[in-house]
Amino acid sequence: MSTSQFPQDIILEDEMVLLRPLQATDVENLLDISINEPETWEYSLVRANGKENLQNYIQIALKARENQTEYPFIVQDKKTGKYAGSTRFYDINMGFKTLQLGYTWYGKDFRGTGLNKHCKYLLLQFAFETLGMERVEFRADNNNQRSIAAMKSIGCKVEGVMRSQMPTADSDVRRDSIVLSILKDEWFNEVKGNLKAKL
Template sequence: MNSNFSQEIILEDEVVLLRPLQKSDVANLLEISMNEPETWQYSLIRANEKENLENYIQIALKARENGLELPFIVFDKKSGKYVGSTRFYDIDLSFKTLQLGYTWYGKAFRGTGLNKHCKFLLLQFAFENLGVERVEFRADNNNQRSIAAMKSIGCRVEGVLRNHMPTLGSELRRDTIVLSILKEEWFLDVKAKLKSTLSCDS
């Protein structure tokens, strides 16, 4: 176990606040969960409908207890609403690596710049507080919206894992694209470039 993340980690700027996901957040996320089915098109673990959302959160909280994940709920300060969730996962602080994903937002908040604010806060915490050397991102290779979003924050494509894993509810298997940001890249130019876009999107 790397860490139990028992401390209350809150990341925020003038646009968003990320706080640890809680069991009670079912109520905060249920509207998106039930009414926006396209959110789960490429998800391997779906949080559509109340029972699935409860299970989704329970799995995330158990992984946090085991020091493997750090899940957040995302609060949009402009609207005063909870708008989605994201997390660090596959955390291995002995190797100084982790993955960033399980990210989803209500459709009204996609393409608004909110994601860049979230990613800036998360990457800054990963590299500057946790001291990791590498943050990895993965997505279904058909999920062009997600891939474009990752590239826009400074991720570099490493390659594609062909026929990597099954898709939910289908016999078809998916190709998984792997992207990453390294610590040296963060401090060299990714941080500054990403930060420069925040004022434009705010």
């Protein structure tokens, strides 16, 4: 794989989850969560609540994939066959061997089921072992305790908080963003084994 090209057809799966490239037609697969669970986007910059917002969310994600700065996935729960949510690689920098992992959301039926750990294992394994990344970064609203706890539980280390880093969906309010990361050595030395043991 060349240093500048991000692979175009990534499918990651284990016995519990399947991650495949997000498509425009996935509006139908995610509509139920979009309409019925607006609290899912409480901390999101780009809301996907309601059909129009979901269509817009997916279009923005697909445009970013064309530009090779992001790679969005749809997540399917293999046990039920249902679509659980979405996640993506973003701020992909093949030259620096860094990327961010985020824009992750799941419907309430899939939270706390272990699905997220399976997704993160597959995504981190791909980032470090297939793409050869040196660093995977995570960010969250510093008020989003559920998200921060989930990141720490998979082995992310807190680096710090960027104050007033970005506007929120309520544009008159700015958010503090917490930054966490996993480095390549940490993945191979501890994080991979610890995470695998929790699956």
